[in-house]
């Protein structure tokens with residue numbers, strides 16, 4: 268457990284230099300590491316000693332930054348991945364194999380939906396998608412004997428539904444499986460899912476954590492709370508010997524705190540190699556140093572824009588979790604009392620065509636396949652990130668054809684509102 272408050276962990280967590288060592292986390296730009304004897308190196312390969320041997324699996328720069336994110340989320344271990352997509356894939360594939368099944372919220376990021384419903388399905392893993400607002404009975408009915416995990420997003424991108432994390436954690440635990448939460452939009456500044464029962468937390472660090480549109484990356488944090496050995500029959504990968512590491516049993520050797528991340532590093536990083544470059548980890552850390560300062564400003568701008576849009580006659584609906592009167596307000600007050608994120612979604616009267624025309628008129632806000640950046644940007648998901656979905660799938664994902672995703676940056680909210688005002692006036 269961390270000894271400092273979250274603001275201090277943002278600035279100083281994960282790395283404490285010794286006498287005469289660099290103040291900033293050093294970028295260890297080296298593919299490999301030197302050892303004095305083959306026997307020393309053999310111990311690393313057998314996971315008998317900890318240390319670095321090849322940056323496809325682990326790098327010291329990454330591990331300092333991952334340790335900071337673990338401290339922010341209140342977890343026991345973490346790893347950086349090359350992207351948020353890799354984090355989502357690893358978090359599930361570390362638990363499930365061909366023939367297994369996962370329960371997922373339907374309102375998840377479009378890329379994650381495609382990863383699950385198309386690519387991982389081809390690998391033999393089945394997914395059942397449930398609405399985040401489903402009843403306890405509907406959630407219960409989604410489980411199968413071969414279910415290995417439950418997945419959801421704290422604040423869904425771009426639907427902005429707020430997940431009832433406690434409800435999903437309770438259902439997962441009643442079936443002896445962990446809850447994985449993608450906490451990208453909320454960040455640990457606004458919500459720490461582990462405190463509400465989540466077992467594994469994932470991030471696209473590309474978004475607010477980096478926050479400057481500089482580096483694609485991902486992170487997986489383990490709470491260290493899920494007892495794999497108590498559900499040994501469900502998780503043989505963690506609870507039986509791994510022949511590719513001389514018979515090590517991760518749950519026994521690395522305990523609750525270390526088993527999940529050690530297995531994901533030793534097996535998945537070794538075989539898939541989706542590691543974050545140390546350069547990107549360094550940039551990510553610069554972003555993390557101000558995360559606690561930036562998030563409140565993103566939220567302030569998001570609320571100001573949402574309030575403005577909610578009174579505009581050309582806007583048919585506005586969704587922002589912290590806007591009173593919107594559907595997820597009560598859940599936001601429970602899970603995100605200090606603010607949610609800078610992303611507002613809304614519909615322009617006139618549907619798909621009006622939404623596209625409005626976006627073309629914006630001067631300050633740029634059209635980008637990006638979100639959660641210092642610079643305000645916006646996107647029409649139905650014609651971009653979600654264009655592979657049919658209307659029924661769009662509906663289930665909470666993305667209507669007229670939806671504009673507006674990601675408020677760190678600029679003056681008055682300038683953002685003036686830009687929206689002139690763009691709406693022209694349609």
Ligand SMILES: *Cc1c(COP(=O)(O)O)cnc(C)c1O
Pocket residue numbers: 350351352353355376378379420423424449451452470471472473474483484485
């Ligand atoms: C962007 C995003 C991802 C994917 O992350 P990349 O870094 O783009 O691979 C996953 N989940 C959420 C909620 C996202 O916003």
